[in-house]
Amino acid sequence: MDYMPLFSRLSTPVNRRLGLMGIGSAIATLMAGCSGAQVLNQLVAHDTYHGPTGVPYGPDPRHLLDVYQPNTGTVPGHAPVVLFLYGGNWTRGERGDYRFVGEALAANGIIAVVADYRLSPQVQYDGFLGDCALALQWTLSHAARLGGDPARVMVMGHSAGAYNAAMLALDPRWLAPLSLTPNRLAGWIGLAGPYDFLPIIDPEVRVAFGWPQTPANSQPIFYANAKAPRTLLLAARNDTVVDAQRNTVGLANRLRAGGTEVDMRIFDNIGHVTTVAALARPLDWLAPILPTVVAFVRGESLPTAE
Numbered sequence: 001m002d003y004m005p006l007f008s009r010l011s012t013p014v015n016r017r018l019g020l021m022g023i024g025s026a027i028a029t030l031m032a033g034c035s036g037a038q039v040l041n042q043l044v045a046h047d048t049y050h051g052p053t054g055v056p057y058g059p060d061p062r063h064l065l066d067v068y069q070p071n072t073g074t075v076p077g078h079a080p081v082v083l084f085l086y087g088g089n090w091t092r093g094e095r096g097d098y099r100f101v102g103e104a105l106a107a108n109g110i111i112a113v114v115a116d117y118r119l120s121p122q123v124q125y126d127g128f129l130g131d132c133a134l135a136l137q138w139t140l141s142h143a144a145r146l147g148g149d150p151a152r153v154m155v156m157g158h159s160a161g162a163y164n165a166a167m168l169a170l171d172p173r174w175l176a177p178l179s180l181t182p183n184r185l186a187g188w189i190g191l192a193g194p195y196d197f198l199p200i201i202d203p204e205v206r207v208a209f210g211w212p213q214t215p216a217n218s219q220p221i222f223y224a225n226a227k228a229p230r231t232l233l234l235a236a237r238n239d240t241v242v243d244a245q246r247n248t249v250g251l252a253n254r255l256r257a258g259g260t261e262v263d264m265r266i267f268d269n270i271g272h273v274t275t276v277a278a279l280a281r282p283l284d285w286l287a288p289i290l291p292t293v294v295a296f297v298r299g300e301s302l303p304t305a306e
Helices: 004-009 013-030 034-043 095-106 125-142 160-170 203-208 244-257 289-298
Strands: 064-070 079-085 111-115 148-158 187-191 231-236 262-267
Touching (some): 064 095, 079 289, 095 289, 125 148, 160 187
């Protein structure tokens, strides 16, 4: 379905606002499946970026990534770079569903890399974290030739992907085999992430983490006592999937106690899925997720908290 004629009919500011609210409600419902992501991908611009797709970063068929390079607004060699890792309970997800994330970042002068990784039950958490580490190694080693600054590379994730990003940034075990350390990162960003979720209740997550033999050091909170890269944590106050108080607020408090620079925002009027959907520019009115992420990546002052 082509959604652009719908936008052309929303000619007045009031009608456009009401129309977007209706679309936002529909997308919030649909985003539980790939159809919602496809709606968002239809609505966002196609002329703000360029870059290769389906680039291999490792030997497995799932080791593929897409690159979103800004068409304007960047000085070659100086653009920040963000590797984005999607969620999906570690059991589902496709990089193509997150074109709206790549477009939103590229439209703001940020080079985005969106990577697939192996999923459970094919692998458990050590397997998909190893994949994400490989994707980060590729991003760091290719940042300069993509027009980015290798000293301004960050990793960002939503939900399960935020867990993956947290572990790369906090637990040195995953980057060490690649002769890398977390201090290579200019920062990391977690959206609605699970960082402290033992004991495991969800049957799919139990498989992914080998419950009940899941060790305490599988949790990002375990590593929050030492100084880590700059951190941005965003979550929905009324998230019914991941408890923001236990996970986001808890991790922020522990990281700050360890000396890490942490910015945290807890938003009203959004939920678990719309925490990432609000990155899409048609839905950025839901909450200032996009301007907060962009300001953090650029090293600018963050928008005033809600």
